[in-house]
Amino acid sequence: RKEVEQDPGPFNVPEGATVAFNCTYSNSASQSFFWYRQDCRKEPKLLMSVYSSGNEDGRFTAQLNRASQYISLLIRDSKLSDSATYLCVVTAYNTNAGKSTFGDGTTLTVKP
Amino acid sequence: DGGITQSPKYLFRKEGQNVTLSCEQNLNHDAMYWYRQDPGQGLRLIYYSQIVNDFQKGDIAEGYSVSREKKESFPLTVTSAQKNPTAFYLCASSRQGGYNEQFFGPGTRLTVL
Numbered sequence: 001r002k003e004v005e006q007d008p009g010p011f012n013v014p015e016g017a018t019v020a021f022n023c024t025y026s027n028s029a030s031q032s033f034f035w036y037r038q039d040c041r042k043e044p045k046l047l048m049s050v051y052s053s054g055n056e057d058g059r060f061t062a063q064l065n066r067a068s069q070y071i072s073l074l075i076r077d078s079k080l081s082d083s084a085t086y087l088c089v090v091t092a093y094n095t096n097a098g099k100s101t102f103g104d105g106t107t108l109t110v111k112p
Numbered sequence: 113d114g115g116i117t118q119s120p121k122y123l124f125r126k127e128g129q130n131v132t133l134s135c136e137q138n139l140n141h142d143a144m145y146w147y148r149q150d151p152g153q154g155l156r157l158i159y160y161s162q163i164v165n166d167f168q169k170g171d172i173a174e175g176y177s178v179s180r181e182k183k184e185s186f187p188l189t190v191t192s193a194q195k196n197p198t199a200f201y202l203c204a205s206s207r208q209g210g211y212n213e214q215f216f217g218p219g220t221r222l223t224v225l
Contacts, residue, residue, distance in 0.1 A: 042219075046215070
């Protein structure tokens, strides 16, 4: 079983739709969580950190469920420009002060 | 502007040759990382460094080597021992601790012919 698992998709949604992605992690010692966005053949870019209390940034909402060991990303009112691959990142602390594990990503295509 | 630069963007090499990928950052970050990404796959950690003159192997370090002589620079050498080196290589940096968000350079696409 992978340390971090994401549904690869693809998710194909119309403009204006609401879409949600989940990401499960296996290491209960994980402490930091992030969502990144990666466009085709480009580097990943930080979308948002995920806090225990949940956080929102415009149309994007991220949540953490420690009991069930998953994080989620909700995108409301999808835009064509949201089409990308979304990577979740989980960091567990060790003696070397943290090592991040990336999920394989979920691909989203927003269609007109 | 602060950021991370990687060069070159595209690199072609013959099989059996060593090649060094450059990564420089001016964000004053202590930690730096190298990842490899294959088509349709996630990022896999090759090496990381939390401080100058110190680095640790990641999950797929075999066939790679690094150095960290300066805070700003973390070059990666892909040696001839790496069996399947063709991939997209990404360098990242973060504030010290590893649990902080990482910022990525634009990547280098290496093709071994």
